[in-house]
Amino acid sequence: MNIAIIGTGYVGLTTGVCLASKGHQVTCVDLDQEKINMINSGTPPIFEEGMKELLEEVISAGLLIATIDSENAIKHAEIIFLCVGTPSKDDGSINLEYLKKAANTIAEKAGNHKIVVIKSTVVPGTTMNAVKPILDASGINHGLCMNPEFLKEGAAIKDFLEGDRVVLGVTDKETETIMRELYKDFPQQLFITNPTTAEMIKYANNSLLATKISFANELGNLCKKLGIDSYEVMDGVGLDKRLSRQFLNCGAGFGGSCFPKDVKAIISKGLEEGEGMKLLKTVIEVNNEQPVKMIKLLEKHANPVNKKIGILGLAFKQGTDDVREAPSIAIINELLKMNSDITVYDPEAMSNAKKIFSDKIKYAESARECANKSDAILILTGWDEFRKPELYSNKIVIDGRRIKEAEQNAKIYEGICW
Numbered sequence: 001m002n003i004a005i006i007g008t009g010y011v012g013l014t015t016g017v018c019l020a021s022k023g024h025q026v027t028c029v030d031l032d033q034e035k036i037n038m039i040n041s042g043t044p045p046i047f048e049e050g051m052k053e054l055l056e057e058v059i060s061a062g063l064l065i066a067t068i069d070s071e072n073a074i075k076h077a078e079i080i081f082l083c084v085g086t087p088s089k090d091d092g093s094i095n096l097e098y099l100k101k102a103a104n105t106i107a108e109k110a111g112n113h114k115i116v117v118i119k120s121t122v123v124p125g126t127t128m129n130a131v132k133p134i135l136d137a138s139g140i141n142h143g144l145c146m147n148p149e150f151l152k153e154g155a156a157i158k159d160f161l162e163g164d165r166v167v168l169g170v171t172d173k174e175t176e177t178i179m180r181e182l183y184k185d186f187p188q189q190l191f192i193t194n195p196t197t198a199e200m201i202k203y204a205n206n207s208l209l210a211t212k213i214s215f216a217n218e219l220g221n222l223c224k225k226l227g228i229d230s231y232e233v234m235d236g237v238g239l240d241k242r243l244s245r246q247f248l249n250c251g252a253g254f255g256g257s258c259f260p261k262d263v264k265a266i267i268s269k270g271l272e273e274g275e276g277m278k279l280l281k282t283v284i285e286v287n288n289e290q291p292v293k294m295i296k297l298l299e300k301h302a303n304p305v306n307k308k309i310g311i312l313g314l315a316f317k318q319g320t321d322d323v324r325e326a327p328s329i330a331i332i333n334e335l336l337k338m339n340s341d342i343t344v345y346d347p348e349a350m351s352n353a354k355k356i357f358s359d360k361i362k363y364a365e366s367a368r369e370c371a372n373k374s375d376a377i378l379i380l381t382g383w384d385e386f387r388k389p390e391l392y393s394n395k396i397v398i399d400g401r402r403i404k405e406a407e408q409n410a411k412i413y414e415g416i417c418w
């Protein structure tokens with residue numbers, strides 16, 4: 001099938017590469033010419049396991065090209081995926097500017113019948129109340145599908161190709177048939193529903209996972225005080241098949257482009273509808289407190305004012321270069337207010353951190369250099385290369401990611417919840 005993908009961020013590029021790998025003809029569209037050039041030369045603009053190999057494969061098979069020419073891409077596509085960003089506004093609600101702009105471009109340029117698929121994360125009601133009226137007004141013959149994406153950064157390709165299910169919220173039977181055809185070579189179960197329910201499934205999914213983490217953090221904080229190993233507790237709890245062990249690891253808190261943004265967006269939608277959203281508000285509150293706890297633990301063992309502090313790990317989790325909403329950002333900002341002398345290291349996220357902190361902090365070239373230049377070390381991302389006891393010889397270590405190997409050689413070792 002002939003597919004246009006509007007927006008080449010994590011979701012758009014992964015969707016494009018994976019659909020092309022199943023033999024579909026894909027055109028990826030973005031406004032950023034530099035990104036387009038990178039993609040066409042086989043270099044993914046993001047760090048993602050397996051992406052480069054698959055991108056090179058589909059480009060050399062002639063199945064994927066990238067362009068800034070949205071008009072041409074839209075005209076020739078049978079199915080158009082909208083994968084543009086829906087960034088948070090100050091009140092937590094999402095900004096639909098890019099989505100509406102893309103819908104307007106389709107309305108103007110599409111011509112004949114199109115299936116428009118919304119993959120951007122949007123609050124319930126958006127597809128039917130914000131996108132559909134734009135397409136309806138244009139008079140183009142179209143079907144609509146809300147197809148939320150559940151991929152995890154660092155496992156994007158695998159999650160897209162082999163995730164647990166594909167949710168398709170469709171407006172009509174014909175669109176369902178075409179979408180079933182599109183996904184026919186994927187092993188996942190298809191879950192067919194309407195667009196608004198599909199939108200809610202995405203928020204329910206992410207909110208519940210975030211809730212599990214905040215639950216684990218709250219109990220983890222208590223377990224630490226009671227001298228109980230919270231990880232062992234969750235190992236026991238996780239044997240209950242109704243609950244599962246996943247997303248019950250306590251630590252410095254969740255970050256990334258999805259959990260904080262999505263939980264805030266559904267809270268905002270709930271408040272708009274007159275619902276209190278008490279549970280999810282607390283999920284965010286508990287999460288915001290974990291970075292503060294890291295600083296408190298540091299202060300217990302060393303005065304951060306004018307001290308040399310090493311930060312091991314900037315990315316919001318291992319396996320990615322993404323620092324959006326990472327606990328490291330809140331913690332570094334706090335330490336900067338205290339005039340700490342900060343040296344950081346992350347195997348992938350250094351250039352993204354430089355865009356935020358420029359010369360306010362120092363950047364080490366290795367974990368060893370970062371550790372050597374510091375009196376106290378905070379571990380904020382669970383990269384495997386931080387699991388070397390020798391890094392921590394004679395240092396004060398505050399661990400936010402359960403890198404227990406640090407305990408062996410450290411002068412003082414304290415975990416956030418253990």
Ligand code: UDX
Binds near residue numbers: 150154255256316
């Ligand atoms: C998440 C969802 O998992 C995915 O389905 C959705 O499409 C996008 O949002 P992602 O943001 O890539 O994916 O990261 P994920 O692996 O889910 O981790 C999110 C955050 O939670 C990370 O900061 C991670 O460190 C933290 N986390 C995760 C915990 O603190 N404890 C856990 O047990 C699991």
